[in-house]
Amino acid sequence: MFFDVSNLKHKEINDLIRGGGNDVTLSGCLGQRFIAAGMGDINLTIKGTPGNALGAYLNGAVITVEGNAQDAVGDTMNDGKIIIHGNIGDAAGYAMRGGKIFVKGNAGYRAGIHMKAYENKIPVMIIGGCTGSFLGEYQAGGRIIVLGLETKEKRIVGNFPCTGMHGGKMYLRGDCRGITFPDQVNVKEASADDINEIRDDIREFCALFGTEETELMSSPFTLITPDTKNPYKRMYVPN
């Protein structure tokens, strides 16, 4: 169903979505928070600018935003997909533990902060452009992939990526020259096996946004994983 949600509050919008069947399109969205929070089993398209915490605790729904999204998209999401045809604000995928986030453009600060994984729950976030500082801060699991497409002179990530990383994997397209990583992570060129792990995710990204896959994959990727031989000892307390 189709709803114009101009001037509606977030609770009213979520009530409309719940009663709107399997396919719902919203227009006139402007800053309302918590849209589709906790929802599963629904296909939602949003025109306009959804507010903070879009798809928080998402549990299986597929959300497509035809524009930019604000902060904390997919906060603690458990399952489902969030597809952003624009840029995304700070703290995207905050503590997500399942599902996938696809962003065509750039991400703000702290994308993927404290992502985590458990058994078959492996969250994935792919950013098409570049990201701000503190990418993957305290990452504990899952895959963060940054492609650096159409970023011109800009570096693929800001300062201090992987600060406090202790699990999961981060893939950055390119050789990452000039980027400083903390001592507690390993940085190496991704092997063919490593690339195979993300091939399906990349393919899905390319299909969603019409990106040319062959050209994208012709560039090397840098893989960052936590260095278990050099853990965070004596950082806060003598241990």
Place this chain on the structure above:
Amino acid sequence: MKTEGQVRIPSGCAIAAVISRDGKRMSGEMITNAMKPMHDRSNGLGGGFAAYGIYNDYKDFYALHMFFDERATRKNCEQFLKERFEIVKSEIIPTRKISSITDEPIIWRYFVSPLKSVLASLQLDEKEFVARTVMKINTEMKGAYVFSSGKNMGAFKAVGFPEDVGVFYRLEEYYGYSWTAHGRYPTNTPGWWGGAHPFTLLDYSVVHNGEISSYDANRRHIEMFGYKCTLQTDTEVITYIMDYLLRVQSLTLKEAACVIAAPFWSTIETKGEKERDILTYLRTVFPGLLITGPFSIVLGFEGGLMALNDRLKLRSMVAGEKDDLVFIASEEAAIRVMEPDAQNIYSPAGGEPVIIKVKEGCF
């Protein structure tokens, strides 16, 4: 009134700003509406606006906006002002009675010019004299508070939600080339009219979203130079720091940004020699004015704006533009209210100042 600790209302402040690079004047209606989608970021304990270019007919006079608790205080204060200034106009600031704004103090404005004889005997320049007078009233005159003291600009603030404060002060009747706005969620002090943002001194105004953790270190440092922080609110200290760095120390805006949101030493090391020397110099000379903890601020001044995030970017801030207009807000939605087709929407990096100036001669 319940104070902090007795009540918890989860939220976060909101800021917004718009400026015309061509100096075109806009009514306050647009910025008032911009605050609506960010309603949930405030809790009704403070909202306010700063407007530049609104007093063209009195542009050579300092516009003092004041709160008084009662008539006698106002009469006393006027006597005090008359001994120091020529008062060319004195009037009540027009407001609307609306149910969402209550318990207003007496709200007055004076257009004044310092008496030449007083300046000569004190050997002070005009701005320093006005700044000292503001400090004197705000610290010594119980029940009187100057909340705006610049030329051809004014702050308008109250306890309430910002969109209501705009209606209360009839901002649609003012036309300025630059506007800033704030919705408040006070974290450390109970909401009071004087404690709403913007905080101002002379033509500087600051709206701030955040909670700085270096407040007391900054306060002790800045009070060595004659400033008096009367409200225990962190934004007041930021305003005085900006006045000190820009007016007293004559730093550029970019340099001032590098003092309050100084890059980390590890980041400074990666810079070229010249830039490294400058950054090292600024951090060494002004260590007490480094502001730590989350903030996003918009500094308003005559002919321009500067937006700035803390160096860790612990608060959100977005910028965009359309033709001669530049927009800044805590959320993109606020920018889309002001201009649905805003272009080049982006989030400045932490510590990266966004400086917009009106073309010379257009304000």
